Amino acid sequence: MESKGISKAVINRLPRYYRYLGVLMDQGIERISSAELSRRMNVTASQIRQDLNLFGGFGQQGYGYNVAHLYEEIGKILGLDKSYSLIVIGAGRLGQAISSYFGFEKRGFRIEAIFDRNPDKYGGASIRGTRIYPLEDLKEYLKHNRIDIAVLTVPADSARAVTPVIVEGGVRGIWNFAHTDLDVPDSVTVQSVHLSESLMQLSYKINH
Amino acid sequence: MESKGISKAVINRLPRYYRYLGVLMDQGIERISSAELSRRMNVTASQIRQDLNLFGGFGQQGYGYNVAHLYEEIGKILGLDKSYSLIVIGAGRLGQAISSYFGFEKRGFRIEAIFDRNPDKYGGASIRGTRIYPLEDLKEYLKHNRIDIAVLTVPADSARAVTPVIVEGGVRGIWNFAHTDLDVPDSVTVQSVHLSESLMQLSYKINH
DNA sequence: TAGATTGTTAATCGATTAACAATC
DNA sequence: TAGATTGTTAATCGATTAACAATC
Numbered sequence: 001m002e003s004k005g006i007s008k009a010v011i012n013r014l015p016r017y018y019r020y021l022g023v024l025m026d027q028g029i030e031r032i033s034s035a036e037l038s039r040r041m042n043v044t045a046s047q048i049r050q051d052l053n054l055f056g057g058f059g060q061q062g063y064g065y066n067v068a069h070l071y072e073e074i075g076k077i078l079g080l081d082k083s084y085s086l087i088v089i090g091a092g093r094l095g096q097a098i099s100s101y102f103g104f105e106k107r108g109f110r111i112e113a114i115f116d117r118n119p120d121k122y123g124g125a126s127i128r129g130t131r132i133y134p135l136e137d138l139k140e141y142l143k144h145n146r147i148d149i150a151v152l153t154v155p156a157d158s159a160r161a162v163t164p165v166i167v168e169g170g171v172r173g174i175w176n177f178a179h180t181d182l183d184v185p186d187s188v189t190v191q192s193v194h195l196s197e198s199l200m201q202l203s204y205k206i207n208h
Numbered sequence: 209m210e211s212k213g214i215s216k217a218v219i220n221r222l223p224r225y226y227r228y229l230g231v232l233m234d235q236g237i238e239r240i241s242s243a244e245l246s247r248r249m250n251v252t253a254s255q256i257r258q259d260l261n262l263f264g265g266f267g268q269q270g271y272g273y274n275v276a277h278l279y280e281e282i283g284k285i286l287g288l289d290k291s292y293s294l295i296v297i298g299a300g301r302l303g304q305a306i307s308s309y310f311g312f313e314k315r316g317f318r319i320e321a322i323f324d325r326n327p328d329k330y331g332g333a334s335i336r337g338t339r340i341y342p343l344e345d346l347k348e349y350l351k352h353n354r355i356d357i358a359v360l361t362v363p364a365d366s367a368r369a370v371t372p373v374i375v376e377g378g379v380r381g382i383w384n385f386a387h388t389d390l391d392v393p394d395s396v397t398v399q400s401v402h403l404s405e406s407l408m409q410l411s412y413k414i415n416h
Numbered sequence: 417t418a419g420a421t422t423g424t425t426a427a428t429c430g431a432t433t434a435a436c437a438a439t440c
Numbered sequence: 441t442a443g444a445t446t447g448t449t450a451a452t453c454g455a456t457t458a459a460c461a462a463t464c
Contacts, residue, residue, distance in 0.1 A: 009455065011412055015405035019387065033421060042389075045421095046457050053423060061422040062464045078408045079415040093308055097301035103387075103404055109411075149410065173414045175407060179227065179311075181250075191410035193403065196311055197223035199383060200286045202357065202399035203317075204219055206381045207287040217431065241445060253445095254433050261447060269446040270440045 010051050014078055016041070017051070021071040033064035083108035085146065089162055090153035091116035091132050094177060098151055100128045109149070113141060117158075138162070142169025149173045156180035218259050222286055224249070225259070229279040241272035291316035293354060297370055298361035299324035299340050302385060306359055308336045317357070321349065325366075346370070350377025357381045364388035 020041055024032060034052075038045035052058050052065070058073055059065045075081060086104075088095050091114050098104075099111050111130050119125050119132040126132055133141060142165070150166045152159045152174060159178030166174060167188050176182055176192040184190055228249055232240060242260075246253035260266050260278070263285055267273045283289060294312075296303050299322050306312075307319050319338050327333050327340040334340060341349060350373070358374045360367045360382060367386030374382060375396050384390055384400040392398055 006416070007455075011409055014412065015402070015408040018408065019402075019405070035421080044457060046459090047455090049422065049424085050456080057423065059422050060464060061462070062420045064421065077412065079411040080408065082411075082415070084411065084414075093301065093305035097305045098403075100301055104407060107404070107408075109407060148414065173410050175410055189410060189413040191406055191413065193401065193406050194223070194227075195306075195401065196315070197227070198399055198401050199312060199317060200223040200226065200288065200315075201219055202381045202383055202397060203287040203290075203292065204222065204285065205397040205399065206292075206356065207290070208214070215431070243445080252433060254435090255431090257446065257448085258432075265447065267446050268440060269438070270444045272445065 006054055010054060013043075013051060014074055017048075018071065018074045018078060018080075021067055021074065024067045025071060029067055031064045032067055032070075034059070036064075080107055083110060084148040086111045086149045086151060087138075087141075087147050088114045088130075088151045088153060089116075089135070089138070089166075090151075090158070090177075091119065091121075091127065092153060095151070095153035096127055098153065099130055112145065112147065115141075135162070139165050139169065142166070142171070147171050149175055151175045151177070152182075153177045214262055218262060221251075221259060222282055225256075226279065226282045226286060226288075229275055229282065232275045233279055237275055239272050240275055240278075242267070244272075288315055291318060292356040294319045294357045294359060295346075295349075295355050296322045296338075296359045296361060297324075297343070297346070297374075298359075298366070298385075299327065299329070299335065300361060303359070303361035304335055306361065307338055319359075320353065320355065323349075343370070347373050347377065350374070350379070355379050357383055359383045359385070360390075361385045 020037065034045040034048040037048055041048075049059070052070070055073070055077055058070050086109055088099050088111055091099075095114065095116070099114055105111070114127055114130055114132045115135045115138050116132055117135045119134050147169065148171065150171045150173075152162070154162065156178045159176065159180055159182065163174070163182050163184060167184055171188065173189040173191065174182060174184065176190055177195070179194060179196055181192070182190050228245065242253040242256040245256055249256075257267070260273070263281070266278050266281055294317055296307050296319055299307075303322065303324070307322055313319070322335055322338055322340045323343045323346050324340055325343045327342050355377065356379065358379045358381075360370070362370065364386045367384065367388055367390065371382070371390050371392060375392055379396065381397040381399065382390060382392065384398055385403070387402060387404055389400070390398050
């Protein structure tokens with residue numbers, strides 16, 4: 001869809017732009033200059049203009065950017081105009097936290113099923129209305145359901161073990177919370193959230 | 209302690225080195241060359257040697273690196289030889305997930321108290337033995353307890369509201385899970401985990 | 417029109433990779 | 441010693457910032 005060759009650094013910044021623009025909209029602000037946005041976000045105005053221009057001229061000389069328009073455009077770039085089917089693998093506390101968070105659903109990320117080695121263990125085999133299936137049914141489930149994203153909230157070993165099943169099942173992306181890297185073909189994207197590494201980075205910064 | 213001026217990119221990689229070295233130790237591997245580690249981690253050997261050398265010569269020409277020694281040294285650099293007192297603010301599912309995760313405690317991150325606007329709501333006012341206090345007691349609590357790290361698992365508004373109290377209370381670092389940036393003095397470090405931004409990045413990558 | 421602010425090119429800065437001498 | 445592999449400098453690459461002409 002949009003141009004290739006966008007650097008990872010820029011992609012990482014897009015959701016933050018999106019967040020700030022959402023706040024501006026809530027505040028009823030209709031237009032914003034790169035200079036003003038730079039003040040709020042603590043980045044340079046130059047960088048904002050560079051970043052946004054990679055995707056096309058969203059601004060207007062002498063005026064700035066229309067907040068609502070830019071918000072919508074960045075949303076499209078991020079793929080938030082589409083909706084996604086998700087499954088969560090691992091019904092532990094973290095899996096429950098993610099499964100029951102409303103914010104994702106609001107943005108079109110629909111959690112369709114939860115899988116766990118031991119489904120009976122967790123709250124009557126459903127979390128906020130989403131059914132928990134035994135992990136051994138995953139393969140069969142993916143044969144009959146088109147799933148875009150699998151969320152992994154299981155231990156590292158299980159995550160590696162389940163990955164081939166997920167890949168085989170046609171999932172396009174893996175949101176990985178396990179403390180391991182995953183081996184997948186190029187057709188599948190892995191986005192990892194390594195909480196323990198984040199905490200270690202904090203520990204480093206506190207000490208230096 | 210260690211030299212200043214280490215780039216953010218390097219700091220972000222350190223925990224990953226640490227993780228891989230831990231795995232090597234579990235596998236009983238005693239020595240490793242930058243070339244072999246580079247193969248496993250999918251980074252260049254050059255980068256590994258550059259990174260490690262910022263902190264001193266941990267390797268030995270013709271031999272490589274001693275796994276156990278390097279593991280310990282990186283642990284020290286990350287501050288994992290020390291122990292930290294934590295409080296979790298927000299006893300929702302995410303707060304519960306973090307409070308009940310054993311892995312952090314194992315590394316010396318002790319959760320000493322949990323705070324919530326409504327402590328009675330959650331499992332008999334304690335989570336895995338850690339007591340849940342009402343949020344209004346936070347200020348007083350911090351007067352009597354030296355806390356290193358505050359974990360924020362509350363909504364954005366509450367996170368911003370509670371931040372001055374935390375800062376005033378002498379906390380050194382904030383592990384922020386709220387969907388907002390936080391304004392703190394230089395003496396306090398904020399490490400943010402923006403889950404929704406991570407999911408948006410995944411969404412972008414799936415589509416491009 | 418004059419003023420403001422973008423889009424975009426050029427300059428700078430920083431991070432990664434390559435190369436190789438030092439040395440175990 | 442010869443071989444292996446680090447430590448470290450130099451070269452390259454990429455990302456950020458500065459500058460300013462284009463234009464609304």
